[in-house]
Amino acid sequence: MSPAQMPKPSRPLLSATVDLSSMVYDQMYVGFSAATGSTNHPSHYVLGWSFMVNGEAESLDYRKLPQLPRLPRSKQKPKHIVVWLLPLAIFTFVLMVAASVILVVRRRIKYAEVLExxxxxxxxxxxxxxxxxxxxxxxxxxxxxxxxxxxxxxxxxxxxxxxxxxxxxxxxxxxxxxxxxxxxxxxxxxxxxxxxxxxxxxxxxxxxxxxxxxYMPNGSLDRYLYDQTRPSLDWARRFMIIKGVASGLLYLHEEWEQVVVHRDIKASNVLVDGELNAKLGDFGLARLCQHGTNLRTTRIVGTIGYLAPEFARKGKATTMSDVFAFGAFLLEVACGRRPLVIEAGEQVFLVDWVLENWKAGTVLATRDQRLGLEEERSAVEMEMVLKLGCLCSHPMPEARPSMRQVMQFLHGDKTLPDLSPACMSFSYPSLMQNHGYDDDTSLPMSVATMSNSSLKAR
Missing domain, CATH: 3.30.200.20 (Phosphorylase Kinase; domain 1)
Structure with a gap:
């Protein structure tokens, strides 16, 4: 025996003398046999052989021998792969758990609320x-x-x-x-x-x-007043909206279990439902107090043009300051103009403009020019609303009507007093300065953030 690719050794590795004369016949065959032993799936191959009875056998030419057949790969995974797979699975699991915890914590932080x-x-x-x-x-x-x-x-x-x-x-x-x-x-x-x-x-x-x-699908009233893409409301619809807002304010001031001071009455906070009925909304600034008591507040909030002059001086909102804002709202709906506009580079307050026309006997000329007043009743209602708006915007709180009186005027149960525009003559800017506002006053929130674009006259 010798290793492959090496010549037959001159000195055999194994040698034994056996007398086979008693077993040898004249003709015999030489072959190979093999035993499986304990192996379940043995493989034995004879790729070449050389045999000579007398003399030296011919050497094998290894180049001519066939290749060994490929053995099927064992399904058993190498031990080193198994050794690495277990810690890798553990690391992956820990990583997934950590990522899940981080996501949960971040989600809780994102949606975290203050709950006491x-x-x-x-x-x-x-x-x-x-x-x-x-x-x-x-x-x-x-x-x-x-x-x-x-x-x-x-x-x-x-x-x-x-x-x-x-x-x-x-x-x-x-x-x-x-x-x-x-x-x-x-x-x-x-x-x-x-x-x-x-x-x-x-x-x-x-x-x-x-x-x-x-949710109100038709949005706020100011869109119907200023958005040119929307159809203009006729006077009958506007008058119904005015009465609806007045009814809501009366409920807040007198008919509910507590007094609710809205503090931000304006057209953009009046919403209209599917049938164009008015609903007063946005109570983010509203405050409550018991009937017969005064509201405690010292923070000035609201939108200039709707702010009552005494609010700047005392810093205390009352139902009368709501009435003042409602007066500005009346003029806004009737005139189709914002309470404060810019004309020729100067601020013009709507209430001052209406009073000037009232003095000149042309108060109806201040109405929204898109409104027609063919019926006599419409003209009477329009004039009453314009004068009522000026009355509600009176600089003296005690001179303003209550919301119950406003409802009586609007429903015709009571007529407006004989008002003279001369006795109501006042300048809104001068009133604001006299009561604490000046050119350097820093007004909060929407007061301070009003831009020229939002004040531009129609």
Missing amino acids: DWEQEYGPHRFSYKDLHRATDGFKDKELLGEGGFGRVYRGVLPASNIEVAVKRVSHESGQGMKEFVAEIVSIGKLRHRNVVQLQGYCRRKGELLLVYD
């Missing part, structure tokens, strides 16, 4: 930030309904009930008085009146407050 023990009592009125985020598709611009100095309003669809809502994001600093603030917002959610938008609930998250209202 005292808020549990308001449960039904509180929405989760997660639901409102989903309802508005992440507060994307495509769902934006409007934007003002106090926040942005988005259309949303609540995931659980599939109900359309309007969600307003109001920035409100957390801290002292937040409990009372939220309690008032929740109390306002109990308001029930056909001319008041229903506040369905709220959500407080970090320094942000989200208010959820009924």
Whole structure:
């Protein structure tokens, strides 16, 4: 025996002398045999052989020998692969668990809310930030309904009930008085009146407050007054809207269990439903007090042109300051002009302009020129509304009518007193300066953020 590719050794590795004479015949065959032993699947191959009875056998030519057949690969994995696979699987599992924990923590941080023990009592009125985020598709611009100095309003669809809502994001600093603030917002959610938008609930998250209202498909009234792409409202519809807002304010001031001072009455906060009925909305600045008591507030908020002069001096909102804003609203609806416009580079207050025309005997000339006054009754109503707007905007709070008296005037149950435009002569800018505003006054929120583009005269 010798290793392959080597010549036959001259000295055999194994040698034995055996007498086979008794077993050998004249003719015999030489062959090979093999035993399997303990191996289950043995393989034995004879690739070549050389045999000589007498003399030296011929050497094998290894180049002519056939190749060994390929053996099938063993299905058993190498041990080193098995050794590495186990720690790799453990590492992958730990990595997936860590990633899941990070995602959960980030998601909780994203939707984290400020929820204190005292808020549990308001449960039904509180929405989760997660639901409102989903309802508005992440507060994307495509769902934006409007934007003002106090926040942005988005259309949303609540995931659980599939109900359309309007969600307003109001920035409100957390801290002292937040409990009372939220309690008032929740109390306002109990308001029930056909001319008041229903506040369905709220959500407080970090320094942000989200208010959820009924959704009004026709949007706000100011779009019908200033958007040239929308059809103009006739006087009959405008007069009905005026009476609807007045009815809602009367309910807030006198007919509900508490006094609600809205503090932000204007056309953009009056919504119209599918039948163009008016609903007073946006109670983000509203405050409550008991009947017979005074509202405690020292923060000046609102929109210039609707702000009562005494509010700047005392810093205290009252039902009479709401009446002043309602007077500006009356003139806005009747004239189709904003309470403050820019003409020839100067600020012109609507109430001053109407008073000047009243003095000149041309008060009806201030009406929206898109309105026709073919009927005598329409002209009478228009003149009454213009004069009532000036009366409600009187600089002295005690000279303004209450909302109950306003309703009587609008329904014809009582006639306006014999007013003289001379006794009501005043300049709104001078009043604001006399009561604390000047050219350097820093007005908060929507007061300070009004731009020339939003004040441009139609």
